[in-house]
Amino acid sequence: MRLTRQTNYAMRILMYCAVNDGRLSRVPEIAAAYTVSELFLFKILQPLVEHGLVETVRGRNGGVRLGRAASTITLFDVVRVTEENFAMAECFENDATECPLVDSCALNSALREALNAFFAVLASHSIADLVKERADIGSLLGINFEERRAPAA
Numbered sequence: 001m002r003l004t005r006q007t008n009y010a011m012r013i014l015m016y017c018a019v020n021d022g023r024l025s026r027v028p029e030i031a032a033a034y035t036v037s038e039l040f041l042f043k044i045l046q047p048l049v050e051h052g053l054v055e056t057v058r059g060r061n062g063g064v065r066l067g068r069a070a071s072t073i074t075l076f077d078v079v080r081v082t083e084e085n086f087a088m089a090e091c092f093e094n095d096a097t098e099c100p101l102v103d104s105c106a107l108n109s110a111l112r113e114a115l116n117a118f119f120a121v122l123a124s125h126s127i128a129d130l131v132k133e134r135a136d137i138g139s140l141l142g143i144n145f146e147e148r149r150a151p152a153a
Contacts, residue, residue, distance in 0.1 A: 007082040009036060010044050014053065014078065014127045018070035019138045024063030033141040044082070051081045070128035076119055078127075086115060 012034055017025050027045070031038045045064065048054040052067040066073065099105070131137055 003079065004083060006044050007079055009034065009041065010048055010078050010082045011075065011127070011130070013041065013044060013048065013064075014066065014070070014073060015131050015137075016141055016143075017054065017064060017066045018127050018131045019141060020143050021066070021070070024057055024061070024065055026063045029142070030064075033143075047081050048078075051077075053077065053081065066127075070131070071126050073127045074123045075125045075127075075130075076122035079119075079122055 013030055016030050016033060027038050027041050031041050045054060045056070049056055049067075053073055054064050055067045056062065056064050
């Protein structure tokens with residue numbers, strides 16, 4: 001199974017926000033970190049916001065942040081929100097009627113089992129798992145931690 005580019009970048013947005021915890025992340029900063037367009041990220045953010053994975057703060061000093069703790073957002077949560085179709089073969093489609101074996105096919109059963117195993121692995125990993133114990137991830141993303149520690153004026 002191949003995940004879409006949208007899912008890939010949805011996970012990257014969430015990772016960026018997890019590393020930048022305690023501070024709003026701005027879309028231009030995220031776009032620069034991953035060298036993608038802001039418009040592309042805005043399109044990806046919409047379903048993340050709708051499903052509570054990300055919160056937006058409007059205004060001049062606005063940005064985005066995780067909608068809940070990174071440890072509670074699984075990779076399966078992200079995939080479920082960003083992927084449209086999990087059909088691994090034509091017979092997975094709701095209107096599949098061309099194959100005479102569609103109701104009793106062992107291939108269909110095996111593929112469903114494989115898909116469920118894939119989902120189980122994704123459900124066992126969180127966004128926090130992707131970023132914890134990787135001290136250099138913030139600097140690789142261009143996040144300035146010194147700026148975060150500066151006292152408020």
